[in-house]
Amino acid sequence: MFRAAVLSVLLVCAALPGRAQTADAPIQRLLQENAEAILKSSRKTIGPAIDALAASGLPAAQSVLDRWQSKQMWVDETSGLFVFAEEIDRDTLKIFDIADGSEIGDVADDGYRQLKPNSGIRAMIGAALVQFQLNDPNPRTRLRALNAIERDAEESHLAALRATIEREADPGLRARKERLERLLTIRFGESDAERIAAIESFSGDFGSDLRATLNPLLQTSIEAAETEPEGDEVKRLLKPGSEALPREAAYQILVDGGLAKPRISRGDKRNALIANIEDGAVAGIRVATLDSEDARDRAYAALAETGVVQPVATEAQVDETLDRFVFHERYVGAPAAVALAAQDALDAIEFRVGMMQSADLLLDAISLASIYFLAAIGLAITFGVMRVINMAHGEFIMMGAYTGYVVQQLIPSYTVSILVALPIAFAVTFAAGVAMERLVIRWLYHRPLETLLATFGISVALQQLAKNIFGTQARPLTAPDWLDGSLVFNDVVAISYIRIAIFVLAMIFLGLFLFVMNRTRLGLEVRAVTQNPRMAGSMGINPDRINMLTFGFGSGIAGIAGVAIGLYAKVTSEMGQDYIVQSFMTVVVGGVGNIFGALLGASLVGSLQKGIEWFNPSNTLAAQTYMILFIILFIQFRPRGIIALKGRAVET
Amino acid sequence: MADTAFAAPPRRPLVLRQPSILVFLACLALFTLAVTLLADGSGTGAISTSFVKTLGKTLCLCLVALAMDLVWGYCGILSLGHMAFFGIGGYAVGMWLMYARTRLIVVESLANAPLPPTPEEISDGIATQIFGVVGASEFPPVWIFAHSLTLQLLAVVLVPGLLALVFGWLAFRSRVTGVYLSILTQAMTLALSLYLFQNDSGLRGNNGLSGLQNLPGLGEVPQSAISLWFFWASAFALGLGYVLCAWVVSGKFGSVIRGIRDDEARVRFLGYSVEAFKLFVFTLTAIIAGIAGALYYPQAGIINPAEIAPIASIYLAVWVAIGGRGRLYGAVIGAALVSLLSTWFTGGQAPDLVLGPVRIQWVDWWTILLGLSFVGVTLFAPKGIGGLVDLVTERRSPSRHGADLGPDHGSLREREAQE
Amino acid sequence: MPQLLEVSGVSVSFDGFKAINNLSFSIGEAELRAVIGPNGAGKTTFMDIITGKTRPDSGTITWGEPPRSLRGLSESRIAQEGVGRKFQRPTVFEDQSVADNLLMALKKDRGPLAVLMFRPSQADRDRVAELAEEIGLTATLGRKAGELSHGQKQWLEIGMLLAQEPRLLLVDEPAAGMTPAEREHTTDLLKEAAKTRAVVVVEHDMEFVRRLECRVTVLHEGSVLAEGSIDHVTKDEQVIEVYLGR
Known part of the structure; x- marks a missing residue:
């Protein structure tokens, strides 16, 4: 009884759609007008139907096109009305009104036919849909x-x-x-x-x-012709064997075009010969004699004559065939006139992009230069002002970076930790520098080579110490969020905020250095001690104290440079080594004993490295190699650096 | 009267003028004999083959230390590039070893092919074997002479020699001296190792050359015998190098280069072309270094660009300084002692040092100890271990007011003392 | 008389400071000449220019017969030409024996290979002994130069200069730090040397110059102020004003 009731409800429901649908909705009427074309579903005739829908301005037109395209539109074969439908299971459909998308109910799929537009029609519908989306x-x-x-x-x-x-x-x-x-x-x-x-x-x-x-x-393609081709679409003629068209490639074009016999690779030739060995000979030629490519060529030719293998071109034939053809490059991406116009436009763009790239390169170079400057400024003080070679300078940079890392472990906020890390790094490396000066360097003044070796010993020990404490794994030093991202000028020119920050830091230190040296009592005393320690001593300056402070100051700056460098490079126990040679180069190239020399040196070294990388972007190793070679040559012409001291000052 | 006061009687043989030569040669001969008798290859087996190799390598390091002493201890040029020349020598001989051995393997593998191999097939086979690791299958141009042992041995001498000649000419000509020169040589070394690190350098990038311990065509000979051959060759080269260096520093040439070390300008005003002398010493020592490298790497079995990095050259200076520069046996002692100690400590054989709760593992702490002891030697014993010899022979130096005979400013020191 | 060295119109400046200003100077084959001047007159720079240590900005330096230019030659080339120089402070090779110092200075082929192959002949040793006698260091030939007294080092350096057999000897303040007896000895030696070669003595000490009994050139601010006998220049108004008057 109950079952019968359910069944009757279902039947009623099945009968419902036809009635419930608004057969006179404007969209349904429009579809009915074009029903013939829609049902025929041919690409040739469907156009007007889609256009009519698209142009109708009806709110439902878009969803109709959408469903149609995704094969969700069905047609009631009895009434000829269109509905949207989803397949519930193999036999049942859930159908919707096309005018407002309201659900009508579940029906058996007998009596409904799915519209299956082919890909061409779907594309046309898609284009029409785009218009809707655009509107x-x-x-x-x-x-x-x-x-x-x-x-x-x-x-x-x-x-x-x-x-x-x-x-x-x-x-x-x-x-x-x-x-x-x-x-x-x-x-x-x-x-x-x-x-x-x-x-x-x-x-x-x-x-x-x-x-x-x-x-x-x-886009071009390379083609071969027996006579010289003419016409605008010919971009240029090519010679086989040139860089643009290697000989093998040229011949392959002929082979592909069926214009010449194929060549055979050594391996294939060998395999063909092996396949045809009979009684220790190939085509009557004894195998033992086939120990040169010429002999194998002859054997293969003999084989070809017997018809066992395809004849192939010998090298001489290849040359002869190549001579008969003219190779040219032809525009295939567009008609010649368009291609030429595009070429002109691209050339102009290329030029502008080149200018932009130069600007970008300049930014890159400046930021690299400021890193080198930052790494070298401490060295410029210890080496330039005090004439002390500090091979452990790189390790002071590393110490600064590790200090930053440790501070970040203790203080979770990146912004605060960086701000705290900078002075702490300065303090730590200042102390290390002072200790080193007291314990080692001051016993070795006037013996620069020995200072070099002793500080090298310290460098090795510090490196290993860092390795023992922090392990060989690289430690991250994370920049605060506000330093993430880049300042973007346009498609080509952009610079990351970290690099800007490093540049600013470098400038601050330049200013600080100049201020300390030229405007403070300490700077005056440092200069005095540098120029004449004995005289300075007799004026009541304590040269020991000054040397200690100067060395500490230079080392402290190295520590801060370490934090800055750690922000964009990995912190490892060996990171100091990456900068020490470049830093020395910077100081030597710039000219010893002058902060502006270090600045110029850093600019030169930085822009040089970027410049070389630009020529060969894939290879930073090569760039560094060539840069060092250039510097070696540079020293030939300016042995005392860009800003050179002259006269008596040099002798002392 | 004058003749008795004048130190050198006519035509006294070199060994008499330099008594250390005889002592050194005798020690070297005894050492060689002892190792030969105790080695695995001769049957007793008290010394393992790998230790014979270590000793042989140490002799090569002593040879390059001699070169370093000549150029730094005597001539005052602190070169941080001599391990690069050493490495170049190793690469030159390694190229032949690798080529010839790979060739044998390729020929053997092709021998069973149905057709006899052609030269092109062999060449391609070798190239694929050697350069497959860097994704290439053709011989780079630098390998053009790799098939010939003679030419590659020539390269052992010529390449470091020419490089030193060109670099030295450029550097000395523009009067780059002292620490500037050191930094410049360090830069040269860095450039070379960076170049070799590239895959397209043609020398297998950071893979370097390997399998050099296998001598082509001598697959039958056990390594225990080969290790002894190389040990003898190294000992012979060291002995020869010692005599050569002693001869160079003994006569007027020695006077001039020590003069250059102590006061370059004064030598110049005596009419000696300082640049030519420096260039001569720099090039000669580069060649010695190259030969030492050519003997070293077949014993080491592998060479890669990391071996050329500037740090290696700095360590070389460390050895010489610890041994005592300005005396040839000092360089040998320093190189032997420090490199053997390093091998011992970093090889994990040294027992851990237990200081209460702290356990010091030498693998980790040896480098620190070495670095600090180096600082100590520079500060407190500038004459190095060789200085002990002075105590024994009481060969007292002139009063220098406590300062040493450093290569920096030997005679300038006297001036400062007067002021 | 043909001149051995002729310097004319030479100028040199360091960072804008004119150390030598249009200086002209000449000296004959066997002549003793004293160059005097107050501090900063350019005496040392003048010697630096002749020996090639400092390159002049302008002017000519001609040498020998037939005359050729010394400008642009290296220090060692100029020394080989026969210009010997003695520095103000004694600079000898302290780490080497007196004999080695002298042997190094002997006039021989200076090329590296020749030096490498060099073995002293009997004649060379005799010459060294002879020089040692001349400078009074015979007893110390085998000792290291660093062990000598200051005065002995001065002598050794003079001996080395003589060993070089220069045609022109430039001597910078030879009497500094010497006892009166040593000074006398030095004067004699310089006079003796000037019989066979040109000798230029740069000196501060007027008494010492007077004893040399030679022509005197007075330098002031990088150029020649006066030239002539010691009596002549000491009477010169300008010289008195800038130098002697104080």
């Missing part, structure tokens, strides 16, 4: 649609895009749409003139999207 009242949807087109544009998008520009109210989006329209015109424009005009409209622009659009137009 969507929600600007976010419009933006998403634009992004999607930029990522993966199709020819059909062009018309859709053009149709929506006029109605775009948001000025920002409108500008983007217009730009995209021109880009799409370059790619898909109907006439060459239209495309060239679009290319020229970008004059002065160098966006990466434009470059990405233009580049495929310049």
